[in-house]
Amino acid sequence: MTLNIGLIGCGGIGQEHARRLQFTLNGARVVAINDLHRDAAVAFADKAQIPATFYDSADALIQAPEVQAVVVASWGPAHEEQVLACIAAGKPVFCEKPLAVTAEGARRIVEAEMKHGKNLVQVGFMRRYDAGYRALKAALDAGTVGDALLVHAAHRNPAVPEMYVGDMNITDTFIHEIDVFRWLLNDEYTSVQVIEGRKTRHAHAGLHDPVTILLETRQGIRIDTEIFVACRFGYDIQCHVVGETGVASLPEPLTVPLRSNARQGSGILMDWKLRFIESYDVELQDWINATVQGKVRGPDAWDGYVASVTAEACIEARKSKQITPINLPERPAFYA
Amino acid sequence: MTLNIGLIGCGGIGQEHARRLQFTLNGARVVAINDLHRDAAVAFADKAQIPATFYDSADALIQAPEVQAVVVASWGPAHEEQVLACIAAGKPVFCEKPLAVTAEGARRIVEAEMKHGKNLVQVGFMRRYDAGYRALKAALDAGTVGDALLVHAAHRNPAVPEMYVGDMNITDTFIHEIDVFRWLLNDEYTSVQVIEGRKTRHAHAGLHDPVTILLETRQGIRIDTEIFVACRFGYDIQCHVVGETGVASLPEPLTVPLRSNARQGSGILMDWKLRFIESYDVELQDWINATVQGKVRGPDAWDGYVASVTAEACIEARKSKQITPINLPERPAFYA
Amino acid sequence: MTLNIGLIGCGGIGQEHARRLQFTLNGARVVAINDLHRDAAVAFADKAQIPATFYDSADALIQAPEVQAVVVASWGPAHEEQVLACIAAGKPVFCEKPLAVTAEGARRIVEAEMKHGKNLVQVGFMRRYDAGYRALKAALDAGTVGDALLVHAAHRNPAVPEMYVGDMNITDTFIHEIDVFRWLLNDEYTSVQVIEGRKTRHAHAGLHDPVTILLETRQGIRIDTEIFVACRFGYDIQCHVVGETGVASLPEPLTVPLRSNARQGSGILMDWKLRFIESYDVELQDWINATVQGKVRGPDAWDGYVASVTAEACIEARKSKQITPINLPERPAFYA
Amino acid sequence: MTLNIGLIGCGGIGQEHARRLQFTLNGARVVAINDLHRDAAVAFADKAQIPATFYDSADALIQAPEVQAVVVASWGPAHEEQVLACIAAGKPVFCEKPLAVTAEGARRIVEAEMKHGKNLVQVGFMRRYDAGYRALKAALDAGTVGDALLVHAAHRNPAVPEMYVGDMNITDTFIHEIDVFRWLLNDEYTSVQVIEGRKTRHAHAGLHDPVTILLETRQGIRIDTEIFVACRFGYDIQCHVVGETGVASLPEPLTVPLRSNARQGSGILMDWKLRFIESYDVELQDWINATVQGKVRGPDAWDGYVASVTAEACIEARKSKQITPINLPERPAFYA
């Protein structure tokens, strides 16, 4: 059986998802598209040879009888309403991050889904599908280094555009760590502290860079993450989990070891888009397979909500310079 | 469009190919199967939920009108006849290695295909689809280390079964290096020397292990390969290309870096099946895509023939202990 | 010329120093020894073939006319008095850490030395002489990664004895990091925070392990150090300096790369004594050479004092769980 | 006791040895010097503050009563006569490589020393004192990877001067591998083959570069060494010993791991002088200590002779392109 998908949002990530759903993955096809820019979306579908019907509104696409499941790749502020419409229509939806631009909005989705009574929503936290993180989680779950005690992490970007300012190193960058660490550790956060130290001369005016973010979990695990988005040298994701008997680390992405120019070693990616590109395929294939089985197997609405709550606590902690509690209700049995 | 595939041979590799064609890859389905063991094949297809018709003979399957392309995963001695039948039927065929059990047999396939007038045959040399080898080839083709001068390689296996004897370290093991180096270097071999040195106590009686094989190419590149199939410590494929300005190496497969038990580093696979498992997906997806376009893009019948000729020269070189010429006709324009 | 040395304290480290001064290093000999245990000390000197005179008191040894310089390797609580006696006698002294067991005691040494008017005191912070730290400092000083912004460090021990409790992970362990980071960064500390997270089950009752210590410097550099003394897997010293254009790390100690038992990589030392053993030779040779020239070139009394003040602030920070200021007077010109 | 040393040859290596004997090592001093260039030698000694007597001839220096042991650092063609004179005078001698410029000359030294009846001669093969090679040998001797079966090695130089031509990649470069492998493996060579493959465009006219040299030992161990002296990228010494249960490798020299400019890894030395600089200290200290005890503990005259015989066989093998036997008499009991 082939899953008929409606795609909302035909920008960069939307086009990539359309191509992989249609030509790379197994068991799905794109039958409907919607975008604010009709002409561009139709031109894209023509050129890509994806015979999908264009709908003038997200809502119309969601309602269309031939659409069995929805992929939301529109801009962030539209997500909440579109996901709520999918829930109302009882259709499975894969929503790119963020699930909503506020924790309150994410909360509304959680409540609507629970009221609807069936899991429908997956959020696009693709790192959970990265081969490296999965191998690390498998090693941790197998007890290879004993119980986790500490995590040392880094999220480094060579540079960011001028429009990247303020809290974006939390909402756009650290948000990935927020989701992936609690999944990796099977744990929840209880407090956060944000430290702004010496600023690099390569950061632009509206951004304090680097920062260090300290998370504490219910089990007492301490996680320190360096967020450094003007590091110049590469897109570099580090994660080292210190357990009771050893340290397990996130594997480096595959590169060709070189001995040249008085140096030996491997390359570091400069383009962040390449780092997790394969995980999108794994993520959406798993979503298709689970959807066909009537399940949500990936990060769900609750995960999206927790990420929003945590990000808001990080922002507050940065302002207050205090150790800031992260108050989360218990995970409802619905999301167990 | 979906490519309808007939599968000949439902043993281990055949079953894996069936599953990936049906449930993992894009654009194909298995519509027909054949195997010496009817009941087992039918039971497999049922259990795997692959609604394919069973054919009592390879020939009947090849002739079946709904079969648009064939995958040959039967045992080696049957390959030549089955591939020739595919050519006679004008149907694209993906044949697991070896293309034929003799160079002479491979030559007959080459001649039949040329006579037919259209490329139809691809041979299952999956290493060309491994992400590591592809990254290495890309680095070499980009001139990262200048022109290649030397290659240092190793093919190590922790152990081999009792039935693995005699020349099997050439025909079953080194055959992969034979194919992949000439592809990697865009070159052809001119001579080979085989050196049997000190034998490990862990090799069984019928096998001299390890051996070192020296290949020379038309450009004068010298390749030394250690074949060591009772090395105990892991399945370990090494390839270091020394160029005029540096050394580029095959990346290690992804594993979790660990610090534990007074050691730091990464794991080495013990199971060879895991090393290139992802390359099978890439290989067959590329074959599907090329087949739909009416092309052969991967290793072709000529490559299969060259591998056979080279393997036979290696066997002769081992017996004679001499530097043995490898005499290859020029690649016909048909295979350019 | 040969420097005549008097050694106070013939325990483990004292005996090692005696041997290296006499038989390994250039330009010195041990002419006098003192220890609380006369017989053991004399027996050691006999067996080691070091023809030194035994003195019944540290003071007598310091006063002895043939003694040109003193090495203090007695137990910590005796250091202050012995170093003050050397200053009073106008004799150069190399004092193993700690310079004194309180910051106040170290302060008295600083004041006595300044009053004396000539530098005489070196403290045994041997890491400054480790080839790895020196290479790292050279790289930083050369601007290889631009200005330092962050330091990520770890000090891991496989296990500690039962008597190692309470604040010893600061006073005996972290004290080395305290000295080496300010030397590495050419900077001074301004605050400290100590975080006690999840405790390993392998730590004994009287010890919270691991802990994370955060230091801030005048330049705003943020240093996080994991102190983990029951880590089980090895003696493992990590130091990664994140600069404006890259990351420079402390080299791992030399070990034989191995591929064996399904793992590849290098060994990690289990015995801390081996990690910096070569730096003791470099340290004392440099001390001999500087002493002969009438100079103090290594870590001086001020460095010993700063280490004590910082360690006391760490202890206070651990108790208060607060970010705790480190108040240091300006370095006197005398120690510039 | 201090060993009084006479130094023959005050060129680059002679001056370095003089300084380390006088100011770095323990238990020796330079009391006499000789060189073809009197004024330069005297000026050097003055400037270096080494109060040694100048002798007008090597012979006079060797005879001088205050000279207890001799270091020969003159040019190669003078070595044989000077070493023979030391033997005649019954004085211990450390002779830089080569022991003699022909195998025949080395043979005369062996015979003279045996006739004299006491070991006096050490040859300056410093690699045996390198910390990396020693760690590798310790691992092999401990059985870490089982019995050795194969060795893969490389000796790479970024570039060589115009005067480096012809067989110098054997006599000046590979000579180090010749000595160190038989020491590492406790074995002797039985044959050699030299393969000249594709020549790099960066080699000058009088030199075939790179070459591959294959050695066979009595135990059947096969050693392949790449000699590549215009490799451009660095001075890079590789040695991987494949044993029955694993692979043990020569550690890389200590360098600072860096992440910068889209690369991660370590530096490779460009200056060969730095690679083994510490081993000279260890080598000469061990020679001093053994000499004082009346012993020769390092590479002896027999080792120098074996190196010469092997180098001559390599040269013959290069010319003949044949597998060439290496015929060595049994090691005399005198050198056991």
Ligand SMILES: [Mg+2]
């Ligand atoms: Mg995503």
Ligand SMILES: [Mg+2]
């Ligand atoms: Mg294959």
Ligand SMILES: [Mg+2]
């Ligand atoms: Mg010390």
Ligand SMILES: [Mg+2]
């Ligand atoms: Mg030497």
